[in-house]
Amino acid sequence: MRKHEASLGSIYTGNYVPSPTQLELLGVGQNEYMVPIKHAKAPDWLDGSAGINRDHRFNFISAQNDLEAIRAYLDRFSDKPHTLRSYTKELERFLYWCVLEANKPLSSVLVTDCEAYKAFLKRPSARFVGDRAPRSSTRWRPFSKEPLSPASQLHAIVVIRSAFAYLVAVRYLAGNPWLAVKDPVVVKKVHEMQIDKALSRDLWDEVIDRLTERCELPENSQDRIALAMMLLLGDSGLRREEAAGAMRNALKPNKWAYDAGQLTVIGKRNAERIVPVSPRTLDALRAHWIDRGLDFDTVDQPVPLLAPLIIPQHQGAIERHATPNVVGYTGDSLYRLFQATLKRLKFDPDAIEGFTSEQFNELESASPHALRHTWGTLAVEDGMPLDVAQAIMGHQSPSTTAIYVQAKTKRILEEGAKYFAKRGEKKDGHKPSSRCPSTR
Known part of the structure; x- marks a missing residue:
């Protein structure tokens, strides 16, 4: 549409950015937009390079900050696009909550913070929620307006806990605070498939x-x-x-x-x-x-x-x-x-x-x-x-x-049941009673 603006007239593009390569800042305080994790860059004081939960031994993935550590974890699923998409979404949300809501790096969160995020999943704050939009748009938000189901909340916690377990195993983090967090109660359906x-x-x-x-x-x-x-x-x-x-x-x-x-x-x-x-x-x-x-x-x-x-x-x-x-x-x-x-x-x-x-x-x-x-x-x-x-x-x-x-x-x-209903209507001229027949 911009290419043919001369014939179409002025095209409003205020809600969009031309290219994801321009999205290099994670909105903190003064910025109202968020960007997908692929293009995010946290301020130095929030990037996790000095997180209190960092393992001070040499880490096997050589990650210097939380973003690099998360990307290293997600790289393990590059051959599984569905899993990669799902895990990226959950870690993206948690990282942004750490920076924007808890004001601390991911590598500094404690059990109390994890419990706070568990509550946050039930009702995300307004700046995290928006209509569906392309990931290259400044209107993009980590959560849609539809509230997360209990099953989705549980999935989010399981994904984050697994990621932390990996980061502990590769000696990026010293411990996994999510091990002390109980999973949300989810009523198990008799049949999951729709x-x-x-x-x-x-x-x-x-x-x-x-x-x-x-x-x-x-x-x-x-x-x-x-x-x-x-x-x-x-x-x-x-x-x-x-x-x-x-x-x-x-x-x-x-x-x-x-x-x-x-x-x-x-x-x-x-x-x-x-x-x-x-x-x-x-x-x-x-x-x-x-x-x-x-x-x-x-x-x-x-x-x-x-x-x-x-x-x-x-x-x-x-x-x-x-x-x-x-x-x-x-x-x-x-x-x-x-x-x-x-x-x-x-x-x-x-x-x-x-x-x-x-x-x-x-x-x-x-x-x-x-x-x-x-x-x-x-x-x-x-x-x-x-x-x-x-x-x-x-x-x-x-x-x-x-x-x-x-x-x-x-x-x-x-x-x-439809057949019985039709037979009943033909015989009596009215709809049959919905009462359950006697078992005597």
Whole structure:
């Protein structure tokens, strides 16, 4: 927009900064903004170089201050983007609380400070809270306006405690004050997974049908990417990070189905597993590869199955995709692709007729992970043995996969209740009583 300011008119950019490289100061006192930890620099008296909890022996990571120590810890997760993102967020928040609220370096916090931060997580101060904003914006804040759930508070404390344990082990810190802090009380859910967000069979089929129709138009290359992505998630049960990291040389012909495939993926805990790939997924991938100028059937190299055709014009994306077809999507970019695709479908005048109002509501809360739950739910409904579904989904415990059986049971009982209600209305001409029948 700034590039075309001459024709668009004056563009207000007061809430933004041109580049993250300019964010080198951590706002203390006079400054009202905060910056992501990657670009932060604390004042000397708060940087932790003289923290009271510093181990005075030679530390194994050679960190001179708290920022360097935290970055050294986070570097351990560079090959796990989801974990890195989560841990960065929690350590970023705690470091800024130490500097801005407690007015002391992270390497000087005591047990009482840790207890104070535990209370702070329940209700962060106003300057820490804001609307969602890019990390390169001066509007960015460590916390969103939605309060943290007890489970999220517990996660924050576990992450920080683990980081302190590491810093003690490498002799940056002398002790871990978090060991004396009790975890928040969290009511444990019977089932952690939100499988109720799985798409119904009719909606899943409708989404794929509408998207397939859009793919027939030559100009709709983004829809062809989206169709291949959705089928990898919904026909093979992949997580979005697994789909983003899937490579062509890991996809082989299925020995027991000539028109299908088998894909080797690396999932959670670096566990390798093989998932089936449907014929329609292979067809969608072929169409996407034609848009990329590649022959899907002749390549057997570590080339990403999914890769963007349109590169965002910011420096990070340009550098990442300097050589076409070498680097694929990230998990986050697949999420954005998913959301953009649903938006196109919901506002497509040709596709809108295929969705009911209930299905539109279903799509409002849909996410890429919902397609993994969709696969699990439909596979169990169709009679797939639980041990097979467990192996395909990469669950450690059979009890996790068994949740999809309970989802099937829940649906049976719900539909049965609807049937009984309709029968009652037809017979009596009014709605039946909601009272529980006598057990005598």
